[in-house]
Amino acid sequence: QQQVKQSPQSLIVQKGGISIINCAYENTAFDYFPWYQQFPGKGPALLIAIRPDVSEKKEGRFTISFNKSAKQFSLHIMDSQPGDSATYFCAASMDNTDKLIFGTGTRLQVFP
Amino acid sequence: NAGVMQNPRHLVRRRGQEARLRCSPMKGHSHVYWYRQLPEEGLKFMVYLQKENIIDESGMPKERFSAEFPKEGPSILRIQQVVRGDSAAYFCASSPWEGLETQYFGPGTRLLVL
Numbered sequence: 001q002q003q004v005k006q007s008p009q010s011l012i013v014q015k016g017g018i019s020i021i022n023c024a025y026e027n028t029a030f031d032y033f034p035w036y037q038q039f040p041g042k043g044p045a046l047l048i049a050i051r052p053d054v055s056e057k058k059e060g061r062f063t064i065s066f067n068k069s070a071k072q073f074s075l076h077i078m079d080s081q082p083g084d085s086a087t088y089f090c091a092a093s094m095d096n097t098d099k100l101i102f103g104t105g106t107r108l109q110v111f112p
Numbered sequence: 113n114a115g116v117m118q119n120p121r122h123l124v125r126r127r128g129q130e131a132r133l134r135c136s137p138m139k140g141h142s143h144v145y146w147y148r149q150l151p152e153e154g155l156k157f158m159v160y161l162q163k164e165n166i167i168d169e170s171g172m173p174k175e176r177f178s179a180e181f182p183k184e185g186p187s188i189l190r191i192q193q194v195v196r197g198d199s200a201a202y203f204c205a206s207s208p209w210e211g212l213e214t215q216y217f218g219p220g221t222r223l224l225v226l
Binding site for chain 1: 116145154160167203
């Protein structure tokens with residue numbers, strides 16, 4: 001019940017295309033859903049985050065879509081660029097615990 | 113404004129030795145979290161500490177692992193009598209206060225046990 005399931009495991013997108021990564025959770029007590037970007041040899045960096053009281057949040061080329069009834073959320077990267085090539089992790093936490101439960105990651109490769 | 117600092121960045125130990133990993137949180141941050149990342153896997157929560165207190169250690173293995181965050185100095189993750197299965201990247205994250213979920217991660221320590 002503490003798991004966050006992430007798919008796909010890897011994704012190849014052409015430059016300018018849309019990258020979509022999906023996550024699903026079971027625990028309805030989760031109330032904070034961040035996405036992290038990780039480059040090889042680096043620590044994860046917060047990209048964008050959402051709370052379940054909104055269905056969508058957009059920051060630049062990055063959008064989170066959130067479906068509370070389906071217990072799913074997704075990251076959309078518009079106009080994908082080679083510099084976006086990295087591993088992306090979704091995560092979830094409960095306000096009173098603070099610890100993040102991470103998905104297994106998606107390795108994104110954007111080809112020029 | 114320095115970010116979260118971790119050292120060493122790489123650590124090689126032989127089986128049975130001790131590994132000591134250090135984490136200095138961002139300035140003004142008093143909450144520290146440790147996560148472990150096995151190759152090709154996501155990050156797994158290990159422990160959450162505030163100054164001089166362990167808040168949540170539900171992700172820590174019962175034996176050989178310990179963590180502290182003293183009043184002065186960095187947070188330390190200590191692994192005694194390391195085994196090959198301890199080989200992983202260990203990440204520290206910090207946040208300024210409880211309830212603010214944004215956690216800022218350090219660059220990690222890559223531990224290799226021979």
